[in-house]
Amino acid sequence: MEQVAPGVWRLRLGTPEAFTPIALREAEPLVDAMRALPTAAAPFAAQAVRFSVSARGCVVELPIGDGEEIYGFGLQLKSHKQTGLKKTIRVNADPIADTGDSHAPVPFYVSTRGYGVFVDTARYASFYCGSHVRREGASTPGAPARSAEELPAPAGRAAKAMVVDVPAAEGVDVYVLAGPSMRQAIQRYNLFSGGGCLPPMWGLGVWYRQNHAYTADDALRLAATFREREMPMDVYGLEPGWQTHAYGSSYDWATERYPDPDEFLARMGDMGFKINLWTQAVVDPSSPLYDVLRHYASDYEVWGGIVTDMNVPEARAAYADHHERAFIQRGVSGFKVDECDNSDFNPSPWSFPEHSRFPSGMDGEQMHSSIGLLYQKALLSAFRRNNTRTYCSVRSSHGLAAPYPFVLYSDLYDHRDFVRGVVNAGFSGLLWSPEVRPCASVEDLIRRLQVVVLSAQALINAWNLAMPPWWQPDSERNRAGELLDNVAKVEAICRGLLQFRMALLPYLYSAFATYRLEGTPPIRAVVVDYPQDPNAYELDSQYLIGDALLAAPIFAGEKSRVVYLPPGNWYSFWTHERHEGGQSYEVESPAEQIPLFVRENTILPLAEPVGHIDRDTCFEITAYTFGPRCEPCMLFEDDGVSFDYERGAYNWVELTWSPDDGPAVNRRGDYPDVRYRIMDWSHIPE
Ligand code: GAL
Numbered sequence: 001m002e003q004v005a006p007g008v009w010r011l012r013l014g015t016p017e018a019f020t021p022i023a024l025r026e027a028e029p030l031v032d033a034m035r036a037l038p039t040a041a042a043p044f045a046a047q048a049v050r051f052s053v054s055a056r057g058c059v060v061e062l063p064i065g066d067g068e069e070i071y072g073f074g075l076q077l078k079s080h081k082q083t084g085l086k087k088t089i090r091v092n093a094d095p096i097a098d099t100g101d102s103h104a105p106v107p108f109y110v111s112t113r114g115y116g117v118f119v120d121t122a123r124y125a126s127f128y129c130g131s132h133v134r135r136e137g138a139s140t141p142g143a144p145a146r147s148a149e150e151l152p153a154p155a156g157r158a159a160k161a162m163v164v165d166v167p168a169a170e171g172v173d174v175y176v177l178a179g180p181s182m183r184q185a186i187q188r189y190n191l192f193s194g195g196g197c198l199p200p201m202w203g204l205g206v207w208y209r210q211n212h213a214y215t216a217d218d219a220l221r222l223a224a225t226f227r228e229r230e231m232p233m234d235v236y237g238l239e240p241g242w243q244t245h246a247y248g249s250s251y252d253w254a255t256e257r258y259p260d261p262d263e264f265l266a267r268m269g270d271m272g273f274k275i276n277l278w279t280q281a282v283v284d285p286s287s288p289l290y291d292v293l294r295h296y297a298s299d300y301e302v303w304g305g306i307v308t309d310m311n312v313p314e315a316r317a318a319y320a321d322h323h324e325r326a327f328i329q330r331g332v333s334g335f336k337v338d339e340c341d342n343s344d345f346n347p348s349p350w351s352f353p354e355h356s357r358f359p360s361g362m363d364g365e366q367m368h369s370s371i372g373l374l375y376q377k378a379l380l381s382a383f384r385r386n387n388t389r390t391y392c393s394v395r396s397s398h399g400l401a402a403p404y405p406f407v408l409y410s411d412l413y414d415h416r417d418f419v420r421g422v423v424n425a426g427f428s429g430l431l432w433s434p435e436v437r438p439c440a441s442v443e444d445l446i447r448r449l450q451v452v453v454l455s456a457q458a459l460i461n462a463w464n465l466a467m468p469p470w471w472q473p474d475s476e477r478n479r480a481g482e483l484l485d486n487v488a489k490v491e492a493i494c495r496g497l498l499q500f501r502m503a504l505l506p507y508l509y510s511a512f513a514t515y516r517l518e519g520t521p522p523i524r525a526v527v528v529d530y531p532q533d534p535n536a537y538e539l540d541s542q543y544l545i546g547d548a549l550l551a552a553p554i555f556a557g558e559k560s561r562v563v564y565l566p567p568g569n570w571y572s573f574w575t576h577e578r579h580e581g582g583q584s585y586e587v588e589s590p591a592e593q594i595p596l597f598v599r600e601n602t603i604l605p606l607a608e609p610v611g612h613i614d615r616d617t618c619f620e621i622t623a624y625t626f627g628p629r630c631e632p633c634m635l636f637e638d639d640g641v642s643f644d645y646e647r648g649a650y651n652w653v654e655l656t657w658s659p660d661d662g663p664a665v666n667r668r669g670d671y672p673d674v675r676y677r678i679m680d681w682s683h684i685p686e
Pocket of ligand 1: 212240278338339410411461
C-alpha cells in the first residue's frame with residue numbers, strides 16, 4: 001500500500017482503467033488540512049485484501065470486522081445502514097428500489113470502525129457488504145477429481161468481507177482512508193476530493209422555480225408579489241420554457257417569452273433575485289453550440305440531439321465559454337443541469353445506451369457515471385474565471401464531488417425517502433435538496449417545507465404549478481387557479497418557515513465554511529458523530545446540522561414521533577426543555593414546529609431574518625447560550641460571493657460566553673467589512 005496523502009493509502013490491483021473519478025478529479029487534495037487531522041494507522045494491511053481478475057472483470061475482497069457497520073455509496077434514498085446488503089452503484093433517474101440505483105452513486109463506503117474505502121471506478125460495481133460468505137478453498141479451479149481421494153478437502157467458511165465486483169475492468173485502484181473516527185474518515189474523503197464547497201451566501205437563502213411556460217412578465221409579476229408579501233427569496237429559477245428548444249437544449253433565450261433577456265435580468269436583479277436557468281445535457285441541432293459540439297458527440301442521439309463527450313477538454317471549454325459569455329457575464333447566477341443521469345425504468349428510455357462510444361474512448365457506462373461530474377466541472381470553471389461563486393442544481397453526480405457547489409434533486413417524491421436523502425448524502429461528499437412540489441394537503445406542505453428549510457438547498461419547485469404551493473398545494477386545483485380558503489393563514493405559516501431559514505443563515509454558512517476548509521459535512525447522519533453508539537445505527541429520519549443542532553422531521557399524518565438523543569444533554573429549540581441524551585423520547589410537535597434540539601453548551605447565533613441577501617447584507621444576531629460551559633461559536637465572514645476567501649480575505653468571528661466572564665466577540669482575519677453584528681445575548685436557563 002502506497003501512502004498518497006496524509007492518512008490515505010492506495011492499493012493498485014491489476015491494471016486499472018483510464019477513465020475513473022480520480023482521473024476526472026476537480027481539485028487536488030487539501031493536504032495541509034488532512035495533515036491537521038489526528039494521525040492514524042491504516043485500518044488493515046494489504047495482505048488482508050484479496051484480488052482476482054476474470055473475463056467478467058475483477059473482484060476485490062476487503063475485511064469487515066465483527067460489530068462493524070457500513071454506510072455510504074452516495075445518494076441512497078432507500079436504505080441507510082448498508083451492512084448485510086448488496087448495492088450495485090448504477091446511475092439512474094428513477095431509483096425506485098433498494099438496489100443501489102441512484103442519481104449519484106459513489107464507490108465510497110465508511111465504517112463505524114473509523115475508516116473509509118474509495119474504489120476508483122466509473123463502472124456499475126456491486127458491493128456485497130458482508131452479505132455473502134465465500135467458501136474458503138472452493139474458489140480454486142483445478143483439474144476435475146477422478147476419484148473420491150482426489151476431492152479437495154471440504155471448504156471452510158471465510159470471514160465476513162466486503163466484496164466488490166467491478167465489471168469490465170482488469171484492475172482497480174483502492175484508496176483506504178484512515179479516520180481515526182468515522183467523522184474524520186469522511187472529512188478525509190472530502191479533503192482528499194479537494195475540500196467541501198462553499199456556496200455563495202445567497203445560495204443558502206430560499207429558492208423558487210417557476211412554472212415552465214411562464215413569460216418574463218409572469219416572472220416579474222410573481223417576483224414582485226413575493227417581495228410585496230415579504231416571502232424571503234434569493235433565487236428565482238426559470239424552467240424549460242426560457243429556451244427556444246428544451247429537450248435537447250438550445251441554450252438560447254426564447255424571445256417570444258423573454259424578448260429582452262438583459263432587461264429581464266436587470267429588473268429581477270433590482271428586486272434582489274438571482275436567476276438560475278434550467279438546462280440539460282443533450283444539445284439540440286438548433287443550438288448555437290451544436291456546430292462545435294457535434295464533433296465531440298457520441299454515436300447515439302437522444303431526443304434528436306447529441307450527447308457531447310465532455311471528457312474532451314476542447315468540448316468542455318466550448319460549453320463553458322458559451323455559458324460564460326451568454327449567461328454568466330450577463331448576470332445569470334447558476335444552472336439546473338437536468339437529465340444528466342440515466343433512464344432505465346422509463347416507458348420511453350431517453351438516455352444514451354451503456355454501449356455508446358465517445359470520442360475520448362469512454363463507453364456509455366463510464367460516461368453515465370461521469371457526465372454529471374463533467375458538466376459540473378465545465379460550469380464551475382466558467383464561474384471561477386469570473387471570480388464568482390455559484391450554487392447550482394444537478395441531477396447526477398459521483399465520486400470526489402465535494403468541491404462542486406451543486407445540489408442533487410429528484411423527480412421521486414416520497415417524503416421519507418427525501419429525508420433519508422438528507423441523512424445519507426453527507427456520507428459521500430454530496431448535497432441533496434428535498435424540494436417541495438405539489439402536496440397532498442396543507443399539513444404535507446408544512447411538514448415538507450420544514451425539512452426544506454433545514455437542508456442544503458431550500459427549494460420550492462413549482463415547475464408544473466401555476467402558483468406557489470402555499471396558495472394551493474393540490475396540483476390540479478393549483479393549475480385551475482383555485483386559492484385555498486385559508487390562504488392568508490397558510491402563507492403566514494410558510495413565511496415563518498422561510499424566515500426561520502434566514503435566521504439560521506449565518507450558522508449554516510459557517511457550517512459550510514467548515515465543510516470547505518475541514519471537510520466536515522454540514523448536514524450528516526447521527527452515526528457519523530456517534531459511531532460507538534449502536535442506538536445511532538438505524539437513525540434514518542433524524543440528522544445533525546453543524547455541531548449544535550439535531551433535527552427530527554415529522555411526516556404528514558403524525559402528531560408525534562420517537563427521537564433518539566445521543567449522549568450528552570439536549571434542549572428543545574422551541575420549549576427550551578432540557579433532555580438527557582442516550583435515550584429516546586416520544587416528542588409531540590404542533591403543526592408549525594419541526595422537532596429540533598440544541599446540544600448543551602452551544603452558543604447558537606440566530607439572525608433577524610432578511611428578505612434576501614445582498615453583497616453588503618449585515619446580519620443582526622442574537623446569541624443564545626444553552627448550558628453553563630459553552631463552546632465558542634465561530635462565524636465565517638467574507639464577501640459571500642467571490643473566491644477571495646481562498647486568498648485569505650475572510651474572518652472568523654468568535655463568540656464566547658461563560659457565567660463568570662460574560663460574553664465576548666473577537667474578530668480575526670483579513671476581511672475588512674462586517675457581516676455580523678451581535679445585538680443581544682440570551683441565556684437559556686438550565
Ligand atoms: C424534470 C425535472 C423537474 C423539472 C422538469 C421540467 O426532468 O426533474 O424538476 O425541471 O424536468 O420539465
